[in-house]
Amino acid sequence: MAAIAAALCLTSATMVLLPASSSAATGPGGDTVADGGHTARISRTEYGVPHILARDFDGLGYGYGYAFAQDNVCELADQVVTMRGERSRFFGPDGESEGSNLASDTYYGGQLRAGTVQRLLDQKAPLGPTAELRRMVEGYAAGYNRYLRDTGVDKLPDPRCKGKAWVRQVTSLDVWGIVHDLNGATGAVPLAPDIGEATPPTAAGEHTGATAGTSGRRTPSPFATLGRGPAADFGSNGWALGRDATRTGNAMVLANPHLPWVGGNFHFYQVQLTIPGTLDVSGAGLYGTPLVEIGHNRNLAWTHTASDAQHTSFYALKLVPGDPTGYVVDGRTERMTSRTVPVTVRTGNGKLSTVDRTLYTSRFGPVLSSGWTTKTAYAVRDANADNLRSMNTWLAMGKARNLAQLRTAQNTYQGIPWTYTLAADTSGGTYFTDSSVVPHLTDEQLERCARPDSEEGPSALDGSTSACAWGSDPDALVPGIYGPSHQPRLSRTDYVANSNNGPRYTNPEAPLTGFPGAYDSDPRLGQRAQLGLRMIAERADGTDGLGAPGFTGRTLRASALGNRVLSAETGRDDLVGMCRAHPRLTATDGKEVDVRQACATLARWDTRADTLSRGAALWATFFDHLFEAGPPDTWRRIPYDPAQPLTTPRGIKGDDMRVRRALADAVQDFAARNLPVDTELGTVQKWAGIPLSGCNGDKGCFNVLEAGPDSGTGTPTAGAFGTSFLMAVELTPDGPRTRTLLTYGQSANPASPHYTDQTRLFSRKQWVTERFTQSEIASDPALKVTTLTR
Known part of the structure; x- marks a missing residue:
């Protein structure tokens, strides 16, 4: 206990135990907040990242809930309104589409009346939450409520929910409801309006x-x-690089999930959670879930990508x-x-x-x-209708010291809802698995x-x-699903990788076979998946222009934000050859279009989707029209060939009239918007006025990003989707060396300084150096500490 107390006092603010009714500042850059039964310290470093330090899981959850409320009080309040089936009560029955709030409330009200989540909570672990998690969730709700009481609803810093009647105290059942809802994101949840209207x-x-x-x-x-809903758009790149793939011999992990930039349910929040001697994990978790779901500890790092299995x-x-x-x-x-x-x-x-x-x-x-x-x-x-086990799994993964213990965590709780896992540890080994909850349907059943x-x-x-x-x-821990013995798995010392492709080509040197068809709905590799494997191969032989072979921390980060576009690398020259031979093309509306300037723009373009790239926006528009023209195999110069899964399809048929019309239509689109065809990508793709790189993964962009010129400004086109939490970690013998980037910042509040601070870094391809040890945290000159005491 003395060691823990010493660790808790490693701060610019002295920890003080106060009566439950008192509150006092503890020194420069620090605040003390008192509450009964909980003790935690929140140390905020650059860009508002909170590092929560506590003696126990009650305090850890309390600190996390308080910190999250400071940044995103409106988001959790809004989630709870949904979970309680009260959207019609506060916002009327219609919502974003006719009747949607009423249908949503019917679905979630039915869940409450059926006692779905409470029934799962009544079970003992491993089916129900562990005692540690129960205390952590109770603390999380209490921490959120403490912030709400201290601040007052009428004085909240976020104008979106300031003074609103729907911002209320939450319960641990509300939090567990959010967990259950997220687990069902590829199942019943996106169908809630359809179920509620039946x-x-x-x-x-x-x-x-x-x-x-x-x-x-x-x-x-x-x-x-x-059955797809938001999950149809979930995407990610994940790499675990072993000792044979890096120049240092240290394992590395790249996390690059792609999720919506707006909407609380699938937003990431960056945090470090520490109980000395018990847990020390850093990374990011989805809003409303009091854990790290993508991250690392001292010896182990992992990430997730959306599984191709049907859940x-x-x-x-x-x-x-x-x-x-x-x-x-x-x-x-x-x-x-x-x-x-x-x-x-x-x-x-x-x-x-x-x-x-x-x-x-x-x-x-x-x-x-x-x-x-x-x-x-x-x-x-x-398959996730009875799943609260996800939190057990992630907490055990955060405690794991090596890949073997990570596997044990997943096998014990079988709760990963709908993602693959890619991981590495300090031994230099890597591991891939689809341990998600998959219905037990045999290949024979699927056919018959x-x-x-x-x-x-x-x-x-x-x-x-x-x-x-x-x-x-x-x-299998529960009836109806596949058990660990049937799950696709691969261990390597070079690499495992996934970009939302099926398990088969996790590493093309050792294709995975023999698993049930329910785990792989489409064996073909998409353009982004092909590019990811190509990038790893080119780094292995040093042909990617980034220097000597083998990954380093620098080249890993450069690869992640290199903004390569595979469709352009394999098809741009075909298109340029066509438009040079045919400078005037007929558009879909029958008009003749001069494409000479567009052709010259594409010829000069470096095929990258950087913010300053001239040609990337034109290429994206052209490809959108091309996708509308018909299936890709029909206008590809070389169609898909099962014997060449890593390199086909590729190229573009310049003599196909649909290709020619697509380019003419793209040029017309730019003219209609009064934009020159060589407009920089960052001019038409922004977040709160900040230029953004990247493009749609279907076009072969590794750095996925889709946004309009007014994204993040509250206009009707304010949505964005793509790269969200970036993490590049090297597991060295002396501890993890990590760079991170939360592209939309720690707060969804447009009035917060942490709404766009990291977006500006993302625009410039800059990363945040993570502070992991207590000494690294304490040395931050911008450190601000809040101590929650009893």
């Missing part, structure tokens, strides 16, 4: 529409997005004639269960009323509104049970026979 059709085959008292309109839910199954239900809530399984009729959910709705004049809604469920899961006819209905079964797409519904499994239900593995 109503039986009339005898004429039409839906009855929304419940009386609402707008009467239904939320559209195209089957093209069912959800649709089932087509054969309905009983004349009975839209009865369905047939193995020749016997079963009844859908229904649950009435009262939703409080605020009308346009501010009055509150209660609307009773109904949720329908089958043995295969919730029933969807889309596709529900008098003959067929569709249900969705989510599949029903084709139709106009009414999605691709689904046959729900009329129990032979198409999920099976189980003897080593």
Whole structure:
């Protein structure tokens, strides 16, 4: 205990134990906040990164919750409104699309009334949370609440929620609800509006529409997005480099997740969590989750990329004639269960009323509104519906000292929801696995049970026979999923890499085979995945222009933000050859377009998507039109060849009329926007006025970034997507050497200095040197310390 107390006092602010009712400053750059039962210290270094130091998990969660509230109080408050099914109460029934708040509240209200999360909490570990995590979550909620009480809702620094009635104290159940919701991000959660709107059709085959008292309109839910939702856009690059791939012989890890820049659910927050002698982990976690989910400790580093496995199954239900809530399984009729959910709705004049809604469920899961006819209905079964184990897994990973212990953590809790894991340790070894929660469906079942797409519904499994239900593995922690023995895994001393491709080409020198087809929905490599493997190979032989072979910290960071564009590297010359031969092209509207200036711009372009690149914006626009023209294999000079998976497809058919029209249309687009064709990329791609590099991964950009000229300014085009938390760590014998970059900063509050400070660094390809040890933290001249005491 003396050692811990000494560690807690390594700060410019002296730690003072005060009565619960008192509060006092503790010296220059430090504040003391008192509360009963919790002790923690928040040391903020450059760019507002908090380092939480505590004696126990209660205090660690308390410090984390307080620090997070300082930066993002509105985001957690908004998440909690959703989790409680109260969006209609505070914001009206419509939301962003007609009826969406009402449908959302029906779904989440149903979860609360069913006691879904509480039932999972009632289980003992490993199925339920460990005692340490329970205390940490309780502390997290208490820390957030303490900040809210001390500051006051009417004096919050964020104008978006200052003085708002929906900003309230939270409970640990709210936090666990957020965890559960994030785990379902590739399953039922993006379908919440569709589940919340599900109503039986009339005898004429039409839906009855929304419940009386609402707008009467239904939320559209195209089957093209069912089961995918936000997760369809999740992406990442992840590399774990072993001793044979680096010049120093030290292992390295590159984390480069791609997620939305707006919206609290999938935003990263950077933090270090330390209990001396128990836990010391640094990295980033998603908003509302009190842990590090991508990061490192002294001996181990890991990252995640979105898994290609299917974590959800649709089932087509054969309905009983004349009975839209009865369905047939193995020749016997079963009844859908229904649950009435009262939703409080605020009308346009501010009055509150209660609307009773109904949720329908089958043995295969919730029933969807889309596709529900008098003959067929569709249900969705989510493998993460009973998963709170993710937090157990990540906490155990944060404690792990080597790859073997990381594997044990994942095998014990089996809670990684929908991502691959790539990791390395100080031995110089690397490891890849898809340990995510995957439904146990054999290859034979996937073939025999599949029903084709139709106009009414999605691709689904046959729900009329129990032979198409999920099976189980003897080593699976819960029924219905694959156990660790079936998971794709690879250990290497050179590298493992993934850019949202399937497991097969994690390392082309040792292709992974023999795993169930449920883990790999598409064996083809996308352009970004091909580029990532090419970049590693070129670094190995020193042909990438970055110096002598082998990775160093410098070349790893340069590779991550090199802004290479594979489609341009393999196709730009084809296009230039075409437009030089045909300086006037016919656009889709039939007009003739002079493309000589565009052709000259592309010929001069260095094929990089840097902020100052002239030609990158034109290329991106051209490719957007090209994708609309037809499948890539039809206009590629060399189409996909299974015998050449790393290098095909490539090139562009210059003699294809669709290619010519796409370039002409792109030039017209620039003219319509009064932009010269050689406009710098950073002119049309910005965040709060800051130029951004990168482009869409489908075009072969490794640094994925999609944004408009007004992104981050609160305008209708304020959204952005792509590179979010960057981490490049080298695991040396003397400790980790790490550079990080949180592209949108620590705070989602536009009034905060930490809203765009790191965005400016990102624009200049600059990184933040991480402070990991207590001495490194204490030596920061900008250090600001808050001590939470009892």
